[in-house]
Amino acid sequence: MGDVFEYLDEVPLKYPANFEANITSKKWKERFDVLEELLEHVKKNPKLDSKGDYGSLISHLKAIIDRDANINVQANAIRMVGALGAGLRSRFVPYVSPLSPFLFDKFKEKKPVIRDPLIECCDSLANIVNLDNIADEVTTAMGKPNPQIKQQMDNFIFRQLLRYGRNDHPKKFVKSVLPVLVKHAEDGDKDVRESALLALGGVMRLTGESILQNLAGAIINDSLKSSKITEGKEKSEEEYVALQAKLQQAAPVTVATSEEAVSDSVNPESSKDEAEPDPWEFMDPVNVLKKLPANFEESLNSTKWLERKEALENLLKLMTENPKLDPQVPYNDISKKIAGIISKDSNINVIAVAAKVVAKLAKGLRTNFSPYSSIFVPVVLEKFKEKKSLVKDSLVEAIDEIYKTTTLESMSDEIGAALGKPNPNIKAQTNLFLSRVFRGLNSQTMSKKALKEVVPLIVKSTGDSDSETREAAFSAIGSLMKAVGKNVVTAILGDIVNDKTKMNQIEKFYEEAVQKSGDELVSEMVKLKAKTETKENNFNQSSGVREKPILSRREAPKTAPKVSTSRPAEKPRIMNGTQSSSMSKDVNKNFEKKTINPSPNIRPSSAARPLSAARPPSATRPPSSTQQGARSSVVSDTPKRNLSASQPANPVIGSDVERERPAFCSTTF
Template identity: 30%
Template sequence: MSSRRSLDAAPSVSTRTKSPLRLLVKRIFSSERTMAEEEVDYSQAPLPDRFQHKNWKTRKEGYEAAVKAFEVSPDESDPVFRPFNSDSSLWKGAAGDSNVAAQQEGLAALCAFLKYGGVQGAQRSRSHAIQPIYEKGLTSTRPAAKANAYEALLLYIEVDKPNDVIEELLPALAHKQPKVIAATLNALTQIYHNFGIKLVDPKAVLKALPKIYGHADKNVRAEGQALTVELYRWLKDAMKPMFWSDLKPVQQADLEKLFEKVKEEPAPKQERFTRAQQAQMATAHHAATNAPDDEEGEPQDVADVEEEPVEVDAFDLAEPVDAASKIPDSFHENIASSKWKERKDALDELFNIVNTPRIKEGQYDDVVRALAKSMKDANIAVVTVAANCVEKLALGLKQAFSRYRSTIMSPMMERLKEKKQSVTDALGAAMDAVFAATSLSDNLAEIMAMLVHKNPNVKTETIKFLVRCLRTTRDVPAKDEQKQIADAGTKLLTESTEQMRSGGAEILGTLMKIIGERAMGPYLDGLDDTRKTKIKEFSDAAEVKAKEKPKPVVAASKAPSGASAAGKKVVGGVKKAPVKKAAPPPAEDPAPLQPKPTARAPPKTAAPTRPGMRLGGLKKPTASGTASPHKRVISPLDIPDEDEPAAPSPSKFSTGRGGLTSRSLTKPSAMPASPPPVPRDNGLGAAERAELEDLRLEKEQTLRAQNSKLSNEISELQNQNAQLIEDHTRDVLQIKAKETQLVRARSECDVLRAEVESARKDSERYKREVSRLGRESIGREREDNMRGGQQSDDMNENVYEENPARYSLHVNGGSRPGSAALQRTGSAASNGSGRAPAARPPSNLSAFSPTEEKENAGSDPLTQAAMRRKISPPMSTSSAGRSPQRPQFGTNREQSTTNVNSGSGEGENWKRAAEVTSQLKARIEAMKARQGLTKPSY
């Protein structure tokens, strides 16, 4: 020290002219002071002081000491945690220590503090420690320091509130250094991978993704893609509405390729649990371990109390939108328009408004009533858009849509009668959305009503809807609801169409999957094996979300703990009643046989070597395929030692003293009335007993394998038999259908033959009539030509006297009022006789023959006019306005006869006959065409 004072007392030297000697001396003294400070022991100093020391080695030692102190603390209320809870800013320096070696230990100390310090320490230190963690810890060059930084964040999620931790991390996504952003994105990926989206809300992260994809650094974009893929594993397509529209098409395409790789992966599960979840699992594990055994006699597994993965949709992630205020005032006016185009445009505008993941609750009564009215619209395009609007409205409102269900459900189900598939698909999607907002109990009444609808399309689509409801519901139907569904499905099994019967079997199979085979048994009584097999197939293939939990079997009385091992036996998975120790053996068990004392064989020869020998009460399995309830595994510990006194054995294989080893391996002999005491030693050593045990186990395994093989063969044969029965039934039904078709075809063929025969007879009759008319017409013409005008007055008078009215009719062209009556009279006479009269008047002035009147009764006016012209008297040569001349009777009869006959010539007669013949042929062809024999010819 004297040298130091002398040096200080020396004259000062200017800083500009310091000598090298002075600088060297100063360095030496400074190093001495540093070494002196380092030699000071800070191990007894408080941990906060060591955390804030300026020497990094001291800080490093302090961090290491803190880790040891935290690990040996009994609980979080230990005094070692108090300084750090009162001054949480200490962790800001520890997590962001300037020295990388000290920082590594500081992050390890923070992890130990979070692990053992409890919730209070995590909540107080969160705001101080997270920023240095993502700024310096996640970007550290030391792998151990980086791993400790990630572990510290995961511990904050585990101990603290996860959403608060995410809020502290989000500012790092806007950091100016890209490496900090990339490291934070990687940390978020690990957080969601370990804890899942049920615990950590992904909304805030999803909103920040578009900005990440717009970053200039490729590493940031790559980490953003990895985070997006991890979120897709949990959310699937429900995450897309949050940010998908803000991405570029190229980015969307790249993400779709990455999504394809994880789309087929199983649903992810939470790998790391919070402290609260760990406490629940520990409680459940303790309860399951100490709870009574289940039906199979084994304690429940902890996995039984774990929750199923939760499905998240876009509704849970999106913000509600007020759609009611966006509906225009002209909507109700346009929806009631008489033009279908205006109605469809109004619904299209409504669809664009309600097409959002989440809709804010409001008054939509008028809108739903308008949509229900649109379900009855005649235009299917309007119906389809209305169904789409109902779907989006129900998905956007969720539970709030339940009050509109009664207004819209029945009209939609009634419209299922539409045969166009696009309409039924839209209606089905809308009904599924309504069901998702309600429950099975709310919709069961409408479903049961539509299952008995008269329209087959309505019944078919309702069956599909009911099956979808049973698969997606999370609530097990009540007993009365189960009965309604089962009765409806059983009734559908008797429908005439295969589609209906298959739908009924699918309903019953899905219900069986929910409530179990045992509960479904009463509903399947009376069904044949083929239908039961079909229902079982649908049950095995069904995937449901609601399952009836089996009720635990409560024992009638509990046995003492000491007797539980000996009294409780499980055979074939069925719990048996406890067996008392003093219970006598069954009657069928033989009494123990005594070995001959003189013929004691060596141990090797006395041991059985064949599994077929009866040893130790080993019995064949019963007919039911299960082992005998009296079978027991005998270990070497169960055989008494030679030095121990003989005691009554509780074994059920003996009636007195001794146990399994008291049986003789020789041929049984006569049993004495009261057997003497059995010697304890049967000559079997440990090796022989082990060999016996191996043989017994081998035989049991062989029998189990044989039973299993036989059971599988029986199941296969039953399935084949059921398939053959089903094929046989189908073939029989097809044969019967073919026979029915054949009988119908034969009857139709007989009817057609009768019609053809009738038409042939009518045709032949018409041909004979035409030929006869032609002959009669030719004969009359020739007779008229031969006679000329030489008819006598007497003949004319006879003709007139025979039928004066008829003569007057034909002379005057049938213009009198009585002409129609006279013609009907002639036709009636012709129809009554069926043939022409034998005698005809010789004069041309006579009336038509009955046959001619019959043929001309239904003819057209041209034919009637032609026939009238045939016998009409000649007109006067005067002007056309005059009436035709009347024939003169009395003295002018010859003149009248001459005038009547003068207008007839041979050429006109042939012409008239040809006209009549052609008209008759045309009528015959028309009649054949009406009967379907030939096509009409024109």
């Protein structure tokens, strides 16, 4: 059905008569009754006016929750807060943080009359906010000495983490509450210990055992506590799957990909197969430059190679011990000094350590290293002229880590310059680097600009006099075939498609690239873009404050206004009598090649029939602008034809013809 809330009309909150007098009355029954009447109004009109002023009401509710002597009045005030949050959703978010301390403090009450609505209210408000934004309020409440508050806060954390999977959980929130949960696991109160271990099990489902062990410390080594945490993890997995299934039952499914997503979300096996969270995300950033010895600069500029090497090794050790570097620290000066060592130092041992430092710097900063990549890329590629494996292996690691922080397009100028160098080692290693990069891309993530710039130079390398350069170029082209498809690559290779010897080599490396699937070199920028696009397309059914659901053409919620979902019938398209017969034949020929498979939700239009069935030119009249628009929309909605049925297979590569040709295929080099 989708989210019914989206189709309701906003209704102003109607205050009962004498509201101000009764809400501040000394008689608890009057305070209770006026809140009860207000709650009844909200129940009948669940979507409140988003432009209304609720400041005064929230102030009254906060005071009642904090200081009222009657728990029945407090319970109604808590219910009213939850009703406001449900009725205003994102409009209520600014009030959540100020109200949270008062709500959490009330967890000290053991009586169900106030505890139950309090749990419901806190869960409802947590659904409309980012948990990272209330992490401070949660940890403050967890630090209270009252065991009842600690127990209920731990249970609250367990319930909230059920809304997330491994790939989208709030990392800041988890990092904030984890140390306090570990402390609660050692608490003197049994109920507090049990609830903390249960919550730690919920954390383990999201982070994995290895990360939890690094963050939680010795508690994992306690066999009794460890078994309780494992039980909590299993319970969390069961409840997560059940919750996702419940949410998906109400979510609209309009396309096949949505059906697959539903299947994955309710399948216990698929939730277990999610990628392990990245430990780097849970680490604290460290400024390693402050920890360098006082004589670092002097040693780095020493005339003795051992002192230079020792200075770089000290920096490398600090980066290894602190894998996540502080992105706020300026690394421009140290980057230029290290790049100068790689470029000009006369000792290969010093150069090798400097290249390892570059790799660690890129690893520790990730996408924040991108501004410094232009300092290192030309230097590293130029230094590939060194044949010795000690230097070459370190440079390979460095250039791979640099690429992960940026994009191929931003490196294309330097790569093009390296492929144009006369030194065969530079060309060979640059082509091998491109081969590793191409294996991690596809037709959607491949940069058209970078492809246009580097492919002609790779093709030129296939005719190089150096055998290693030729092999490396064949490897790059084979990996490119895996990324964007054989027919695309053969279309842009030029004359070498007629060279059977070269094409056989390319085919060999293509098969190797397919077999090596799984060890691809993937840029963090590419992953970040894909992750962002995925989040933008997600709809959180539990809160309803994200993207609106896409309604199927076939059905709409029962409470939604009746809207006609059928398209107006289109008039048959007719050819202009002034058009030439040759043009008509070409258009007819193109239409005959297309197979029209209209969606089951869309009535086929008469405009989709072949033009050869139109009226004779003598009986036609010029098409109107409306008909012209209809014609373009029908053509754009027509599925793409299967090229494999209309094009011959490549004589060298085989019959694996791609079904679609990306946009950059039209470019001729």
